[in-house]
Amino acid sequence: xxxxRSVIEKTNWxxxxxxxxxxxxxxxxxxxxxxxxxxxxxxxxxxxxxAVLHQGTLCPATAPAALFVAAILDDPRTLIPCESALPWxxxxxxxxxxxxxxxxxVAESASYWDDELDDxxxxxxxxxxxxxxxxxxxxxxEGADDEDGEGEDGEIRAAEACQAIRRDLYVAVLPxxxxxxxxxxxxxxxxxxxxxxxxxxxxxxxxxxxxxQSLAHLGTAEERAAAALTMGNWGLAPQAFxxxxxPSVRAAAALAPALDPDPRALAEVRRALADPVAADGWFAExxxxxxxxxxxxxxxxxxxxxxxxxxxxxxxxxxxRMTNAYTVASDWGPLLxxxxxxxxxxxxxxxxxxxxxxxxxxxxxxCWGSVANPMIWFSRAGLPYDRESLRSLAATT
Numbered sequence: 001x002x003x004x005r006s007v008i009e010k011t012n013w014x015x016x017x018x019x020x021x022x023x024x025x026x027x028x029x030x031x032x033x034x035x036x037x038x039x040x041x042x043x044x045x046x047x048x049x050x051a052v053l054h055q056g057t058l059c060p061a062t063a064p065a066a067l068f069v070a071a072i073l074d075d076p077r078t079l080i081p082c083e084s085a086l087p088w089x090x091x092x093x094x095x096x097x098x099x100x101x102x103x104x105x106v107a108e109s110a111s112y113w114d115d116e117l118d119d120x121x122x123x124x125x126x127x128x129x130x131x132x133x134x135x136x137x138x139x140x141x142e143g144a145d146d147e148d149g150e151g152e153d154g155e156i157r158a159a160e161a162c163q164a165i166r167r168d169l170y171v172a173v174l175p176x177x178x179x180x181x182x183x184x185x186x187x188x189x190x191x192x193x194x195x196x197x198x199x200x201x202x203x204x205x206x207x208x209x210x211x212x213q214s215l216a217h218l219g220t221a222e223e224r225a226a227a228a229l230t231m232g233n234w235g236l237a238p239q240a241f242x243x244x245x246x247p248s249v250r251a252a253a254a255l256a257p258a259l260d261p262d263p264r265a266l267a268e269v270r271r272a273l274a275d276p277v278a279a280d281g282w283f284a285e286x287x288x289x290x291x292x293x294x295x296x297x298x299x300x301x302x303x304x305x306x307x308x309x310x311x312x313x314x315x316x317x318x319x320x321r322m323t324n325a326y327t328v329a330s331d332w333g334p335l336l337x338x339x340x341x342x343x344x345x346x347x348x349x350x351x352x353x354x355x356x357x358x359x360x361x362x363x364x365x366x367c368w369g370s371v372a373n374p375m376i377w378f379s380r381a382g383l384p385y386d387r388e389s390l391r392s393l394a395a396t397t
Contacts, residue, residue: 002168004071007064016061019054023061026052030068033095034075038082041095046085048102056109060154063161066106069099070165070172091285097183100176103169104191104288106162111197113159166198177211186226190288193230209236222283225252229289232256242268248282251294255301266305273298273315276331277322295319296330309339313353320360325371332361333377343382344393355394358383362390 008027016023032044052065072078078096083089173195176188196205212227228241229252241253242264253259254268272279276295290297299319306312316335323332339354350358361367367374368387378385384393
């Protein structure tokens with residue numbers, strides 16, 4: 001059991017730092033989470049997001065702050081509804097739900113370092129037998145880290161500290177998987193999904209997978225979809241959810257890489273991408289298990305399970321007609337790459353499929369004139385970055 005008071009009193013906050021300097025301001029900001037004042041709680045949430053986990057970056061103050069947040073989850077004062085002071089997050093929900101979501105983000109960031117730290121250990125092992133040069137490099141690097149823990153070594157230590165508390169976070173999040181409040185329960189499932197990726201928590205994965213499977217006949221469509229996505233992220237095959245009566249749940253299940261050989265999963269992906277606008281609107285709030293819009297994940301699964309562009313023309317055209325220049329890297333850019341895998345050779349006529357796709361992009365005003373993001377994708381494909389030139393090229397079918 002984590003003791004919140006001990007975390008505050010026994011942590012040398014002034015010796016730690018966050019994104020904006022030393023963390024001596026952390027105790028006051030963290031204790032504001034128990035103020036039962038919506039404005040103060042919103043400011044404290046903004047502090048956690050902007051300073052302690054700035055753009056997903058772990059810092060020395062992240063682990064003790066996460067321990068404090070985990071310790072107060074069951075405090076009734078965290079039931080106050082509030083919204084973050086950050087301008088881009090205006091969701092009003094119980095503070096407890098926001099804190100669970102933040103812990104999930106900490107776990108997600110920590111999981112990025114699992115492979116990275118394993119690689120570093122392998123490199124150190126090789127350096128032990130690397131002779132004089134390896135030793136010289138080690139000597140040069142020694143002490144390169146700043147005294148306050150900044151720099152690459154500081155990031156590694158911050159990641160290790162966050163990884164070391166994942167079992168504590170698991171124990172703290174677990175009771176809220178059955179919370180009566182929808183927002184709290186959804187946030188707890190999201191956090192658990194990231195925590196279960198930790199190697200030291202794999203012993204609990206079977207138990208949590210069974211809990212997820214039990215939702216195949218219970219809960220809201222969003223909860224069932226989140227359960228299916230979580231199982232898929234764990235490398236499991238959420239087959240029970242492929243038979244769900246709700247198309248959003250079936251589509252979420254169909255994203256699982258473990259279902260790549262299952263033709264039913266591909267059929268659900270195609271069905272969802274027949275109307276990508278509708279698919280993107282299936283969930284009232286973004287699911288924490290998804291990185292961006294649902295169509296982004298659907299396109300990834302579609303490309304993973306197919307080889308030729310001619311196989312995916314209907315889906316590609318549906319996306320081309322509704323997309324925009326800002327999302328090119330996540331949706332129509334990869335589709336363009338599939339359409340021209342070796343690049344276009346000047347003077348070579350296009351296939352009917354290629355022509356139709358280029359015309360759909362050329363006719364979509366949202367793909368032009370706002371930002372230059374698409375330019376690199378057209379360059380890779382050997383295509384002109386100009387609407388009229390594309391139309392002329394499409395006429396060479």
